[in-house]
Amino acid sequence: MFQGLWTTLKSMFEKPPTIQYPEEKRPVRTRFRGRHVLKRYDNGLEKCIGCALCASACPADAIFVEASENTDEQRFSPGERYASTYEINMLRCIFCGFCEDACPTEAIVLGDNYELTFTERTGSIYTKQMLLEAVPEGVKTTPQVTPPGVFTRSVPEMKDPTD
Amino acid sequence: MAKKLVTLRIDEHTLQVPEGMLVVDAARKVNVDIPVFCYHPKMDPVGMCRMCLVDVGRPVIDRATGEVVKEADGSPKIAFGPKLDTACTTPVSEGMVVITNSDKVRAARKEVVEFILTSHPLDCPVCDKGGECPLQNLTMAYGPGTSRFIFDEKMHLAKHVPLGELVWLDRERCIQCGRCVRFQHEVVDDPVIDFFHRGRSLEIITDSEPGFDSVFSGNTTDICPVGALTTADFRFGARPWEMVSAASLCSHCPVGCNITYNVRREAKTGGNMVIKRAMPRQNEGVNEIWMCDKGRLGYHFTESKQRLSEPLVRKGGELVPAGWDEALDLVAQKLREAGSSLTVLAGGRLSNEDLFNLRRLADAAGGQAVLDTHMGGGDLAALAVERGAALIVVNPNETRLDKFATHTLRYNPGELLLTFGGFLESAAGKVFAEAENALVFYGSNGLGLQQSTYLAYAAAELLVKTGHYGKANNGLIPVWPKANSQGAWDMGFRPASNLGDQLRQSKAVYIAASDPAGDDPALAAALDEAKFVIVQDLFLSETAKHADVVLPAAAYTEREGSFTSGDRRVQRYYPAATPRGLARPDFIITAQLAGRLGVELPAAAALVLDQIAAQVPAYAGLSYQKLAEVHEQWPIIGRSDVYYGGTGYENKHGLGVQLPCAAERGEKIDLPAAANPVLPSVPAGSLLVIPVARLYDQGATLRPTALLDGRIARAELALNPETAEKFGLQAGGEALIAAGGWRVQVAVRVDSHLPVGLGLVPRSTGVPVFGPTAVTIEPVQVEIKA
Numbered sequence: 001m002f003q004g005l006w007t008t009l010k011s012m013f014e015k016p017p018t019i020q021y022p023e024e025k026r027p028v029r030t031r032f033r034g035r036h037v038l039k040r041y042d043n044g045l046e047k048c049i050g051c052a053l054c055a056s057a058c059p060a061d062a063i064f065v066e067a068s069e070n071t072d073e074q075r076f077s078p079g080e081r082y083a084s085t086y087e088i089n090m091l092r093c094i095f096c097g098f099c100e101d102a103c104p105t106e107a108i109v110l111g112d113n114y115e116l117t118f119t120e121r122t123g124s125i126y127t128k129q130m131l132l133e134a135v136p137e138g139v140k141t142t143p144q145v146t147p148p149g150v151f152t153r154s155v156p157e158m159k160d161p162t163d
Numbered sequence: 164m165a166k167k168l169v170t171l172r173i174d175e176h177t178l179q180v181p182e183g184m185l186v187v188d189a190a191r192k193v194n195v196d197i198p199v200f201c202y203h204p205k206m207d208p209v210g211m212c213r214m215c216l217v218d219v220g221r222p223v224i225d226r227a228t229g230e231v232v233k234e235a236d237g238s239p240k241i242a243f244g245p246k247l248d249t250a251c252t253t254p255v256s257e258g259m260v261v262i263t264n265s266d267k268v269r270a271a272r273k274e275v276v277e278f279i280l281t282s283h284p285l286d287c288p289v290c291d292k293g294g295e296c297p298l299q300n301l302t303m304a305y306g307p308g309t310s311r312f313i314f315d316e317k318m319h320l321a322k323h324v325p326l327g328e329l330v331w332l333d334r335e336r337c338i339q340c341g342r343c344v345r346f347q348h349e350v351v352d353d354p355v356i357d358f359f360h361r362g363r364s365l366e367i368i369t370d371s372e373p374g375f376d377s378v379f380s381g382n383t384t385d386i387c388p389v390g391a392l393t394t395a396d397f398r399f400g401a402r403p404w405e406m407v408s409a410a411s412l413c414s415h416c417p418v419g420c421n422i423t424y425n426v427r428r429e430a431k432t433g434g435n436m437v438i439k440r441a442m443p444r445q446n447e448g449v450n451e452i453w454m455c456d457k458g459r460l461g462y463h464f465t466e467s468k469q470r471l472s473e474p475l476v477r478k479g480g481e482l483v484p485a486g487w488d489e490a491l492d493l494v495a496q497k498l499r500e501a502g503s504s505l506t507v508l509a510g511g512r513l514s515n516e517d518l519f520n521l522r523r524l525a526d527a528a529g530g531q532a533v534l535d536t537h538m539g540g541g542d543l544a545a546l547a548v549e550r551g552a553a554l555i556v557v558n559p560n561e562t563r564l565d566k567f568a569t570h571t572l573r574y575n576p577g578e579l580l581l582t583f584g585g586f587l588e589s590a591a592g593k594v595f596a597e598a599e600n601a602l603v604f605y606g607s608n609g610l611g612l613q614q615s616t617y618l619a620y621a622a623a624e625l626l627v628k629t630g631h632y633g634k635a636n637n638g639l640i641p642v643w644p645k646a647n648s649q650g651a652w653d654m655g656f657r658p659a660s661n662l663g664d665q666l667r668q669s670k671a672v673y674i675a676a677s678d679p680a681g682d683d684p685a686l687a688a689a690l691d692e693a694k695f696v697i698v699q700d701l702f703l704s705e706t707a708k709h710a711d712v713v714l715p716a717a718a719y720t721e722r723e724g725s726f727t728s729g730d731r732r733v734q735r736y737y738p739a740a741t742p743r744g745l746a747r748p749d750f751i752i753t754a755q756l757a758g759r760l761g762v763e764l765p766a767a768a769a770l771v772l773d774q775i776a777a778q779v780p781a782y783a784g785l786s787y788q789k790l791a792e793v794h795e796q797w798p799i800i801g802r803s804d805v806y807y808g809g810t811g812y813e814n815k816h817g818l819g820v821q822l823p824c825a826a827e828r829g830e831k832i833d834l835p836a837a838a839n840p841v842l843p844s845v846p847a848g849s850l851l852v853i854p855v856a857r858l859y860d861q862g863a864t865l866r867p868t869a870l871l872d873g874r875i876a877r878a879e880l881a882l883n884p885e886t887a888e889k890f891g892l893q894a895g896g897e898a899l900i901a902a903g904g905w906r907v908q909v910a911v912r913v914d915s916h917l918p919v920g921l922g923l924v925p926r927s928t929g930v931p932v933f934g935p936t937a938v939t940i941e942p943v944q945v946e947i948k949a
Contacts (some may be wrong), residue, residue, distance in 0.1 A: 066430060
């Protein structure tokens with residue numbers, strides 16, 4: 001009996017594992033698969049080129065992409081094509097990460113945000129504006145006006161994958 | 164005459180094919196894939212890409228005896244060539260042995276793909292062809308996993324070269340197979356694109372103004388084995404695997420090209436099904452695997468913002484939205500009141516089902532069914548239908564057809580002679596009379612309703628005189644202005660000799676898919692005098708603005724139906740998209756109206772066709788099942804092997820049924836006597852102008868295609884320089900032309916190929932010239948600013 005009481009007494013002085021969510025948040029693991037983020041290059045251009053390979057790789061058919069054409073006066077991404085509509089239905093998404101694998105420009109990344117709540121079904125559809133990351137400081141957002149003949153390639157030069 | 168059959172062996176298959184067939188085609192007969200890039204079954208082989216290399220062996224023949232040398236076991240001795248042969252340029256021969264799966268062949272293919280990829284950008288993620296790309300597929304199937312060439316040594320060329328406003332070129336992606344150039348030279352005979360430079364710097368250029376000036380230009384994007392040529396219309400529209408396909412027909416002309424609409428749900432349009440592109444669907448009896456740009460781009464009317472989406476009823480002088488019940492009840496009441504003084508006016512773009520129901524409604528009410536057309540003679544089309552034929556062209560002006568003609572005859576429209584008197588004595592006439600089979604195609608180029616009707620009579624008389632009727636491959640084929648004008652004739656619609664008077668006297672006018680007020684201001688005035696006007700259309704047309712009730716119709720892409728082409732082939736189309744707003748199919752609207760009048764009409768397309776089959780003798784025995792029948796066509800295209808025939812679609816939904824001609828059915832046709840029509844007298848100081856058709860017209864269903872804006876027909880007057888000078892007109896200037904109550908300003912075009920003393924005005928451009936007309940001309944002084 002004393003043994004049991006001793007355990008109770010001991011645990012009273014231990015640091016509790018409970019954290020005060022949402023004031024306090026536990027960091028996620030590096031390979032955690034949370035809500036998607038659409039990445040940008042350092043110059044502010046979107047990495048996503050609207051190729052819809054993520055949508056075709058998606059086993060849950062959660063991604064919907066419509067593409068349009070870039071011009072130098074209105075440039076969203078390098079090359080000719082950009083995603084004019086990019087929607088992910090978070091209710092359908094199973095967070096498998098196939099979209100990351102399929103992406104030829106490493107534009108879509110499963111981030112560390114796991115706070116996905118909605119009060120109605122339509123709220124589960126995340127639009128491009130919700131998914132796009134903010135532009136780096138001091139850089140203009142998209143669409144940008146770019147000099148002609150510079151951003152002609154959609155897919156950056158291939159390198160051997162290192163990881 | 165059947166060709167001699169040749170026996171050969173391809174891998175483990177032994178087969179017999181006609182002499183002269185190429186090895187690459189023979190292999191397809193036994194489902195052996197020989198990959199190709201430059202070869203196309205519709206064009207002469209060139210052997211440029213070297214992808215089809217195979218090992219070809221032939222039996223050894225003893226020169227002394229002429230006998231086949233045998234091996235020890237008695238089989239013929241086969242001698243293989245020292246190198247591989249191109250299967251696309253090698254015709255089959257007796258005893259030939261073709262090996263397509265040896266290590267040697269595989270190595271050759273691998274190297275050819277690697278070589279082709281030396282300068283290919285590999286931007287498949289953003290390429291419109293990605294997913295249905297022969298180069299992509301063949302690289303996966305036969306190519307190497309990696310390249311020995313260095314990425315930095317790739318040619319970096321322009322990726323965005325508009326060949327015209329319709330087709331764009333990506334120089335980097337081009338693998339120089341020449342299919343597009345050969346297509347334009349061989350198939351279309353419109354050599355407006357060509358090769359420029361040589362070797363690695365070879366590129367495709369256009370030498371026409373405007374760029375790539377060919378009405379078949381879109382087909383080059385289908386047969387391009389890479390994404391070098393893409394249409395401006397579909398550019399980045401969707402990935403091929405995201406779209407579903409719906410079999411359909413082109414609704415722009417009576418040829419009846421079989422097409423496939425690719426459809427996809429779109430967020431931009433609020434989640435509606437949207438047509439993304441039109442592709443040809445194989446029908447070797449009609450359009451083979453091609454289609455013209457009008458058909459390819461002319462579907463935008465279905466998604467136009469101007470489409471009607473709800474019924475409108477005139478209240479207090481304004482057209483206001485109303486419910487279907489309210490609108491239909493009102494129409495039914497007015498139809499009942501009108502009784503026999505009802506005129507049903509239909510346009511030739513309605514389907515057989517719509518027209519049949521409309522006709523039944525008109526009959527039930529005791530009214531008249533009128534076809535809105537400026538061309539006549541449809542009742543003779545029942546006279547009824549090889550390459551290498553003699554072509555006789557009879558036209559008032561030079562046309563592109565003259566180039567292919569063996570005999571060209573010109574007539575002066577001023578002394579229009581349509582009885583073909585003296586024709587049979589001419590050289591061309593003798594060829595015609597002696598021909599085994601003869602067809603007469605007649606149209607309304609430069610003619611009005613009366614003249615074209617007489618022309619049809621005269622042509623029919625000529626065919627009967629020479630015995631060219633009542634059997635296959637003989638007879639009379641009208642070249643109608645609308646897709647289903649033939650169907651309208653068959654369903655009993657006839658043009659009115661004086662439409663204006665008829666409209667004026669009608670108590671109720673029911674107009675479907677036709678815009679008389681927009682075509683002719685005189686008819687607009689006549690409509691105002693009619694008591695009650697009901698318009699059933701896609702758009703709020705000029706005519707609809709004069710209406711008391713406007714009923715929104717579903718476009719043909721949103722429903723089922725069938726068209727009868729000019730050569731009397733009945734073909735069906737399937738729904739592709741969802742109807743706009745509250746719009747309903749025409750035949751359903753008519754059936755619902757009839758129901759209110761106590762007449763029961765079928766309200767399902769298949770049931771309407773069953774009734775047509777029961778009541779229209781020429782359509783006896785037809786059903787939707789029959790129209791959906793297919794048989795294997797040659798060449799085999801549209802399967803997974805897009806490298807062979809391009810991205811056109813295989814026909815799985817029906818080749819249509821050719822209607823028998825009246826003589827085959829044992830009917831007798833009364834031939835009306837042909838007479839020379841009365842032509843307007845041309846007083847001094849006036850000019851005779853005739854209406855001519857333009858492919859890119861200003862029809863209601865083509866105008867919404869913004870991409871064609873630059874090529875669409877404008878109001879113009881084309882004249883010979885001599886005539887222009889006589890009237891004081893200058894090329895590029897403007898003129899006012901006027902006749903009987905109208906005056907229109909048109910641009911002046913001077914063309915030395917035109918006959919003297921004649922003006923040409925394109926139809927549908929707002930100039931109310933529907934037949935030979937004498938007009939007065941006044942030059943417009945253009946102010947020249949200093």
